[in-house]
Every structure is written in C-alpha cells, then in structure tokens.
Amino acid sequence: MGLFVDIEKRLGAFRLRVRFEAEEGVTALLGASGCGKSMTLKCIAGIEKPDRGKIILDGVTLFDSEKHLSVKPQERRVGYLFQQYALFPTMTVEENVRCGVRERKDRRERAAEMIERMGLHGLEKRTPRQLSGGQQQRVALARILVNDPELLLLDEPFSALDSHLRFRMEGELRQLLREFRKPVLMVSHDREEVYRLSQRVIVLHDGSVETQGTREEVYRAPGTPAGALLTGCRNVSPVELREDGLLYARDWGIPLRLEGGHHDVGAVGIPMEALRPGPGENETRCRVLEVLENPCSLVLFLRPLTAPEDSTPLVMELPKGEWAAIAAEELTVSLPDAAILRLKGEA
Amino acid sequence: MDWFPFLNSLRIAGISTFAVFFLGIFAAYYIARLPRVLKGVLDVFLTLPLVLPPTVVGYLLLRVLGPKRLIGSWVLATFGLKMTMTWWSAIFATTVVIFPLMYRTARGAFEAFDETLAWSGKTLGMSNSAIFWRIRMPACRQGILAGTVLAFARALGEYGATSMLAGYTPGRTATISTTVYQLWRTNDDRGAMTWVLINIGISALVLLAVNLLEKKQRDTERGVA
Numbered sequence: 414m415g416l417f418v419d420i421e422k423r424l425g426a427f428r429l430r431v432r433f434e435a436e437e438g439v440t441a442l443l444g445a446s447g448c449g450k451s452m453t454l455k456c457i458a459g460i461e462k463p464d465r466g467k468i469i470l471d472g473v474t475l476f477d478s479e480k481h482l483s484v485k486p487q488e489r490r491v492g493y494l495f496q497q498y499a500l501f502p503t504m505t506v507e508e509n510v511r512c513g514v515r516e517r518k519d520r521r522e523r524a525a526e527m528i529e530r531m532g533l534h535g536l537e538k539r540t541p542r543q544l545s546g547g548q549q550q551r552v553a554l555a556r557i558l559v560n561d562p563e564l565l566l567l568d569e570p571f572s573a574l575d576s577h578l579r580f581r582m583e584g585e586l587r588q589l590l591r592e593f594r595k596p597v598l599m600v601s602h603d604r605e606e607v608y609r610l611s612q613r614v615i616v617l618h619d620g621s622v623e624t625q626g627t628r629e630e631v632y633r634a635p636g637t638p639a640g641a642l643l644t645g646c647r648n649v650s651p652v653e654l655r656e657d658g659l660l661y662a663r664d665w666g667i668p669l670r671l672e673g674g675h676h677d678v679g680a681v682g683i684p685m686e687a688l689r690p691g692p693g694e695n696e697t698r699c700r701v702l703e704v705l706e707n708p709c710s711l712v713l714f715l716r717p718l719t720a721p722e723d724s725t726p727l728v729m730e731l732p733k734g735e736w737a738a739i740a741a742e743e744l745t746v747s748l749p750d751a752a753i754l755r756l757k758g759e760a
Numbered sequence: 761m762d763w764f765p766f767l768n769s770l771r772i773a774g775i776s777t778f779a780v781f782f783l784g785i786f787a788a789y790y791i792a793r794l795p796r797v798l799k800g801v802l803d804v805f806l807t808l809p810l811v812l813p814p815t816v817v818g819y820l821l822l823r824v825l826g827p828k829r830l831i832g833s834w835v836l837a838t839f840g841l842k843m844t845m846t847w848w849s850a851i852f853a854t855t856v857v858i859f860p861l862m863y864r865t866a867r868g869a870f871e872a873f874d875e876t877l878a879w880s881g882k883t884l885g886m887s888n889s890a891i892f893w894r895i896r897m898p899a900c901r902q903g904i905l906a907g908t909v910l911a912f913a914r915a916l917g918e919y920g921a922t923s924m925l926a927g928y929t930p931g932r933t934a935t936i937s938t939t940v941y942q943l944w945r946t947n948d949d950r951g952a953m954t955w956v957l958i959n960i961g962i963s964a965l966v967l968l969a970v971n972l973l974e975k976k977q978r979d980t981e982r983g984v985a
Contacts (some may be wrong), residue, residue, distance in 0.1 A: 431799075458879070458882075458883050459882070459883075460879045460882065460883075484881040485877070485882075487882055487883075487886065487887070488885070489883070489886045491883055492883065493879070493880060493883040495876050495878070495879070495880055499874070499876040499877050499879070501877060501881075501895050501898075501899075502877075502899060503895075503898035503899055503901075504894075504898075512881070512884055512886060512894075513884050515885050554886065557884075560884050560885065565816050618772075670929035
C-alpha cells in the first residue's frame with residue numbers, strides 16, 4: 414500500500430531519475446529549485462509523462478512504460494495543491510468547491526458541507542481574488558478534499574503567503590494532514606517547514622534522490638553535501654588527505670581529527686551553531702571577515718589563516734552577549750568532532 | 761428611406777461573425793498544440809487575409825466559388841444554386857476577411873491562459889470539454905469578446921471582397937458600404953452622407969458596447985456589482 418514511484422524523464426540537459434516509496438503520513442521532497450521536485454509531482458499526477466518507469470498507488474498502477482499504460486489524470490484520484498492554488502478565477506468559492514465533487518448527486522450539499530468544515534462559511538459568493546491568501550489556500554484544500562483523493566501532493570504550500578500568515582496556515586494544514594490518513598507528498602525547499610510537517614524526508618539533488626529516511630535520520634546525517642546544505646548546515650567542504658597523513662577540510666585548510674577514522678568521508682559539514690569560540694577539538698585561528706546582526710544572535714564570517722584568499726568563509730552563529738566578551742579581529746574557534754557531519758562525494 | 765442595405769449588412773456581419781467565432785476559437789486552440797513547423801505554416805496561411813487587399817481575397821474566392829469553378833459549378837449542378845451575386849455570397853467574403861481577427865485575438869488570449877488552471881481541473885476529474893468551456897473560455901473571455909466585436913465591426917465595413925462576390929443590386933445584395941460607393945458614384949451626395957452617418961453611428965455603438973461590457977466584467981470581478 415502507499416505510493417511507489419520509479420521514474421525517469423529527460424528535459425533538455427536535465428535528467429530526472431527518482432525512485433522512492435511513500436506511506437501514510439507526510440513525506441517531504443526537499444530540494445533546491447530546479448532539482449526536479451515539481452516535475453516529480455506532475456508525473457505522479459499525470460500532467461507530465463515520464464520517459465520510463467512505474468508509478469503505483471495503493472496497488473493500482475497509474476503509469477507503466479513497459480505496458481504502455483498511463484492512467485488519465487482525471488482518473489488518478491490525486492489531490493494536487495498548486496503553488497498559487499490554481500483557483501478558477503471566474504468562479505465563486507462555492508462553484509470552485511463544487512468542481513471538486515465527483516459524484517453528480519448531492520453536489521451542492523457535499524460542497525456546502527466541506528465549505529463549512531474548512532471555515533469558509535459566509536464566503537461562498539466571493540471570487541478568489543476577493544479572498545486573503547490564507548482563505549484562498551483553504552478553498553483550494555476544500556476543493557481537493559471534497560474530491561476524495563487517495564494521495565495528496567502539496568507543491569510549496571506556503572510560498573504564496575506572507576510570513577505572518579504562513580505560521581498560522583501551517584498549523585491548520587498540520588491538523589488537516591493528521592486527519593487525512595493517506596500518503597501526502599510535500600515539496601519544499603524550507604528545511605524548518607519540512608521538519609515541522611513531515612515524518613519522512615527525501616533529499617533531491619539535480620534530478621536524483623540523494624538521501625531518504627525519517628526526518629530525524631536525514632537531518633542528523635544528511636549524507637551528501639547537497640543534503641547537508643538543504644537541511645541547514647551552512648559549512649560544507651570537501652576533504653583531502655595530504656602528505657602529512659592528515660585529513661584536511663579543503664576550503665578551510667584545517668586538519669581534522671575524526672573519531673572512527675575518515676574511511677568513506679568525502680566531505681564534511683559543520684552546522685554554524687556547532688562552531689565554538691576558543692580552543693578545543695580541531696581548533697583553528699581565523700580572521701573575522703564580517704559580522705551580521707540577527708535579532709537574537711550574530712553571524713560571523715570567518716576565514717581560517719590557513720585558508721586561501723578566495724575560499725568560502727566559515728559561518729558561525731553566536732549569542733549576542735558572547736560576542737561582546739570576545740570581540741576581536743582574529744579569534745580561535747574549535748570544530749567539535751561530535752558535531753561534524755560525515756558526508757560523501759563532492760560539494 | 762430604404763433600410764435594406766442596413767438590414768442586409770447586419771445579417772451578413774451577424775452570420776459571418778457567428779461562424780468565425782467558432783472557427784477562430786477552435787483553430788486557435790488546436791493550432792497552438794501542433795508541432796512547431798506545421799504551426800508556423802498554418803499560422804501564416806490563416807493570417808494572410810488580414811494583410812491581403814480584400815480584392816485579392818475576392819478574386820481568389822471567385823476562382824473557387826464562381827459558377828464555372830470547382831466548388832461553384834458543383835453547387836450549381838447539385839443544388840441549382842449560384843454561389844455568387846446573391847446576398848449570402850457576401851458571407852463567404854466577410855468570413856474569410858474577418859477570420860484572422862478572431863483567430864489571432866483568441867490565440868493571444870489562450871497563450872496568456874495559466875495552464876495550471878487546466879491541470880488542476882484535470883486532477884479534480886473534470887473532462888477536457890468541461891475544462892475548455894467552464895475554465896479556459898471564461899478566463900479568456902475578455903480577449904475572445906474583443907476579437908468577436910472587432911470581427912463583427914470589420915464584417916460590417918467589408919467592401920472589396922463583398923462587392924466582387926455579391927455585386928451591387930439594390931434591394932437584393934446592397935450593403936451599407938456598397939451603397940455608399942454607389943450613391944457617391946451617382947452624385948447622390950445626400951444619400952451617401954446619410955449612410956456614412958449611419959455607418960459611423962453603428963460602429964461607435966459597437967465600440968461603446970465593448971467598453972461597457974469590459975467595465976462590467978471588471979466590476980463583477982472586484983465585487984462591486
């Protein structure tokens with residue numbers, strides 16, 4: 414049961430090649446823009462046709478290139494929440510929701526019931542552009558849920574909302590998804606949103622799946638440089654073994670001592686809040702390039718004295734008070750071994 | 761005063777606009793989905809009447825619809841109808857001349873259409889024809905309406921091809937535009953001026969109607985009305 418996807422699609426120079434499964438609950442596709450997240454959703458919904466592969470939902474084959482089978486999007490029972498919601502602009506709220514009712518009979522009643530349930534009562538006669546962003550999202554969800562889908566696809570569900578609305582709508586959506594009890598596939602590039610809403614995370618990079626697992630697993634061990642960057646790790650560098658027998662973080666010129674050896678380690682990642690001022694494990698002397706001020710913290714851009722001039726700086730986050738005590742043009746920082754993510758491959 | 765030219769012009773323009781409304785929309789819809797080369801060729805061919813002199817269109821039509829020509833002779837033999845020099849001959853002329861106006865405005869409107877609306881209709885289980893008539897057409901109505909009115913106004917004013925296919929027979933094939941020419945030619949300045957004023961009046965009314973319709977539409981969308 415659930416969703417099984419194994420597809421391949423070529424678009425010019427871009428190649429999408431993904432294989433994953435999604436059970437009941439929320440699975441997030443986390444990736445930068447252009448990594449193929451939305452294309453994957455479109456293939457599952459039947460809007461785009463993969464070149465090769467299979468899509469199976471609850472034991473029903475929706476697409477199978479070998480059998481030349483492709484179920485029409487109308488018959489797939491896939492609810493698709495588009496980024497801008499795709500409400501029909503010339504219809505009122507209730508007409509929009511009615512479009513989602515598949516059965517011919519009781520169309521009016523079913524729509525009215527869903528409008529009530531989604532807290533849209535009193536807005537029935539409005540057109541989409543007379544609604545706030547949050548209301549628009551609720552109408553889009555009402556229209557999808559009244560359609561009784563077997564799978565929900567959410568494409569960047571909050572990107573069209575102002576930031577203060579985002580939090581509230583996220584709460585509403587979380588509640589709704591808890592009651593849905595079927596697979597939900599959410600596409601996002603926002604690591605915090607993904608962590609709050611999903612149970613499983615799939616990291617997509619350049620058209621293919623890099624890492625997948627529970628959200629805790631993926632965020633703890635993102636596996637690849639792209640995964641580390643997407644899950645919020647700001648410092649990522651490839652490593653190299655130098656003649657002195659030590660492993661160096663290439664971008665920073667820092668020798669690293671990794672507990673458990675460095676077998677299979679191709680790159681390392683260090684979350685910016687894991688860097689500590691003062692001496693300690695893997696310490697290095699740095700020049701302070703820039704200090705950015707956040708409401709509650711400071712972000713320091715540091716260049717190790719051993720790093721080349723054009724290298725990517727190390728980023729460290731510090732509570733404001735702590736910086737005031739040590740402010741200087743140069744300082745020693747340490748990279749605690751326990752916080753260093755072991756990654757494979759090139760950054 | 762003989763109102764025949766007025767009524768004749770109105771029915772010719774009305775019928776040809778009705779025909780072009782559907783022809784233009786379906787051509788625009790389906791040609792947009794063709795492979796690029798075929799699309800380019802058809803596009804040029806279908807837009808040609810817009811830039812050709814109406815006399816050239818009239819000449820070409822006579823070459824096929826004339827009583828001794830391919831289609832004309834067949835219709836004459838089969839139904840005993842002569843396709844030229846009747847009031848409805850002018851319909852062929854105006855239809856060809858106004859077709860590009862409808863086709864191009866409809867195509868512009870379709871190209872501006874947000875395709876995700878059609879996709880969401882599909883995932884909701886709506887049939888392709890429901891998506892076309894209930895989502896695509898209403899969303900594109902401004903452009904389509906503008907094209908229709910423009911086509912109607914142009915049909916009302918068509919002279920060149922019409923006069924070649926239908927000629928000028930008072931009380932039988934005379935339209936406003938052919939009447940103006942005939943009256944001017946026969947030095948009936950007063951008569952010519954009357955029809956000129958009528959023509960300007962109708963055209964102004966048509967354009968006013970478009971503006972009002974568009975304003976009303978905007979108001980409904982904003983929720984004023």
